[in-house]
Amino acid sequence: MQNIYIKDLSQHIGEEITLTGWLYNKRSSGKIKFIILRDGTGLLQCVYFKGNVTPEVFELADRLGQESSIEVKGKVKAEPRAVGGYELDATDLHVISEAHDYPITPKDHGVEFLMDNRHLWLRSSRQVAIMRIRHRIVKAIRDFFDNRGFTLMDPPILTPAACEGTSTLFETEYFDLGKAYLTQSGQLYAEAGAMALGKVYTFGPTFRAEKSKTRRHLTEFWMVEPEVAFNDLNDNMDLAEEFLEYIVQTVLKDKQEELKVLERDTTKLENVKKPLPRISYDEAVEILKKNGIDFQWGNDFGGTDETVISNQFDRPVMVHRYPAEVKAFYMKRDPQNEKLALAVDVLAPEGYGEIIGGSQREDSLELLQARIKEHNLPQSAFEWYLDLRRFGSVPHSGFGLGLERTVSWICGLDHLREAIPFARMIYRNTP
RNA sequence: UCCGCGAUAGCUCAAUGGUGGAGCAUUCGGCUGUUAACCGAAGGGUUGCAGGUUCGAGCCCUGCUCGCGGAGCCA
Numbered sequence: 001m002q003n004i005y006i007k008d009l010s011q012h013i014g015e016e017i018t019l020t021g022w023l024y025n026k027r028s029s030g031k032i033k034f035i036i037l038r039d040g041t042g043l044l045q046c047v048y049f050k051g052n053v054t055p056e057v058f059e060l061a062d063r064l065g066q067e068s069s070i071e072v073k074g075k076v077k078a079e080p081r082a083v084g085g086y087e088l089d090a091t092d093l094h095v096i097s098e099a100h101d102y103p104i105t106p107k108d109h110g111v112e113f114l115m116d117n118r119h120l121w122l123r124s125s126r127q128v129a130i131m132r133i134r135h136r137i138v139k140a141i142r143d144f145f146d147n148r149g150f151t152l153m154d155p156p157i158l159t160p161a162a163c164e165g166t167s168t169l170f171e172t173e174y175f176d177l178g179k180a181y182l183t184q185s186g187q188l189y190a191e192a193g194a195m196a197l198g199k200v201y202t203f204g205p206t207f208r209a210e211k212s213k214t215r216r217h218l219t220e221f222w223m224v225e226p227e228v229a230f231n232d233l234n235d236n237m238d239l240a241e242e243f244l245e246y247i248v249q250t251v252l253k254d255k256q257e258e259l260k261v262l263e264r265d266t267t268k269l270e271n272v273k274k275p276l277p278r279i280s281y282d283e284a285v286e287i288l289k290k291n292g293i294d295f296q297w298g299n300d301f302g303g304t305d306e307t308v309i310s311n312q313f314d315r316p317v318m319v320h321r322y323p324a325e326v327k328a329f330y331m332k333r334d335p336q337n338e339k340l341a342l343a344v345d346v347l348a349p350e351g352y353g354e355i356i357g358g359s360q361r362e363d364s365l366e367l368l369q370a371r372i373k374e375h376n377l378p379q380s381a382f383e384w385y386l387d388l389r390r391f392g393s394v395p396h397s398g399f400g401l402g403l404e405r406t407v408s409w410i411c412g413l414d415h416l417r418e419a420i421p422f423a424r425m426i427y428r429n430t431p
Numbered sequence: 432u433c434c435g436c437g438a439u440a441g442c443u444c445a446a447u448g449g450u451g452g453a454g455c456a457u458u459c460g461g462c463u464g465u466u467a468a469c470c471g472a473a474g475g476g477u478u479g480c481a482g483g484u485u486c487g488a489g490c491c492c493u494g495c496u497c498g499c500g501g502a503g504c505c506a
Contacts, residue, residue: 025466025467027464028465029462029468029469030461030462030463031463032462032463032464034464034468047464047465051463081464081465082465101441101456101457105441105442105443105455105467106455106467107443108442108443108444110442110499112498113443208506211432211503211504212504212505213499213500213502214502215501216506217505217506218506300504302502302504303501303502345506353505354506356506357506400506402505402506403506404506405506406506427497
């Protein structure tokens with residue numbers, strides 16, 4: 001069976017066609033009934049006149065509840081009064097599965113109710129638009145790296161120890177080998193990949209058992225992490241800004257319809273082109289002080305600090321050279337100032353916060369061993385990682401980009417839970 | 432873990448300490464161009480749970496449960 005989809009109706013004007021989908025909404029006015037069909041690609045108003053169809057079909061059109069799955073038949077015509085600009089002069093209607101009392105009505109609902117019904121909420125226009133944009137972003141990410149000679153290399157999800165030693169991890173029993181943990185980052189494995197393949201990226205789910213309870217946190221989220229041998233911090237920033245430009249401009253080019261559904265003001269997204277501003281941590285601290293924020297040098301930025309800093313710019317801003325103490329053990333120190341790490345965070349505009357975190361990695365065996373000791377990490381778990389420095393160590397850099405934060409920013413969402421099909425949060429692991 | 436807010440019909444919300452209501456959804460009736468259609472009618476309640484104050488508690492007090500927002504931490 002050759003399916004015809006609502007998005008392709010312009011090629012079928014005047015034809016008698018059959019469409020399948022779900023009953024999105026209906027209205028009636030005596031001898032005329034309007035059924036809005038939803039098929040995942042758009043909405044189509046189907047008009048049933050009492051005189052044009054059998055009494056059985058007319059009665060069926062009256063009886064069917066929201067989200068009944070149906071097959072409609074009729075002639076396509078352009079109709080400016082109808083949603084989507086087209087309309088079906090319906091001649092027939094078949095029910096595939098009758099539905100009644102669909103919980104999500106075309107009225108307001110609360111967040112808790114919608115999240116309890118997430119499996120059904122995904123059918124709404126807004127959620128469909130978000131999922132399509134998420135998919136386009138994922139594809140843009142893959143295209144970007146694939147077209148630049150990167151190799152996708154999947155890291156393990158079950159790991160024997162923490163990658164960064166700071167976050168709280170989900171724990172599980174692993175047969176006779178003791179405890180295993182769900183990964184919080186594929187980065188250390190990406191470094192092994194970069195030494196093998198030159199340019200690699202990982203892309204997969206990561207897990208944090210932190211009891212974070214904000215609109216910017218999920219316990220399970222997707223992260224893409226490129227890692228490049230022989231790249232220094234500046235090369236890393238070059239890559240990050242080119243990457244962000246490509247993602248945003250691709251979505252702007254291909255997903256205008258969806259952005260319109262979301263009522264996203266895209267003027268600020270259009271600015272996302274290189275070069276992105278690059279400021280040092282010290283300069284960022286100056287910005288905070290000028291804005292009357294009592295900030296102590298040496299701390300990491302909080303959510304409101306990030307918003308104040310990013311509000312100074314019309315596009316994402318890169319903040320580099322953070323105090324080493326607030327950053328992970330594997331980051332290389334700045335040769336100009338041992339207190340600083342060669343790290344870079346990218347802060348998204350409009351209060352969306354950190355979407356990228358990266359650094360040049362420590363490539364000296366002795367220094368890395370010392371850092372592991374300082375951070376009280378078990379060196380035995382990192383012997384394989386230290387081997388990367390024992391056998392042909394080179395300068396290398398990489399970063400991680402949080403997928404849901406990027407989706408949330410580009411879509412203009414007010415909470416990360418809408419940026420992923422089934423959000424996992426501290427107080428929710430269903431549906 | 433800490434701070435703040437909340438929980439009333441299937442859903443979204445009203446109700447001065449004094450007989451718990453409306454809109455939507457559902458059911459029935461009306462309407463040949465509706466746009467979250469409209470008009471008329473009906474059904475629908477252990478006011479999150481447990482105690483307390485009071486002649487009387489949805490409302491005041493205490494504890495608990497669940498959720499929302501924020502902080503910390505981070506992408």
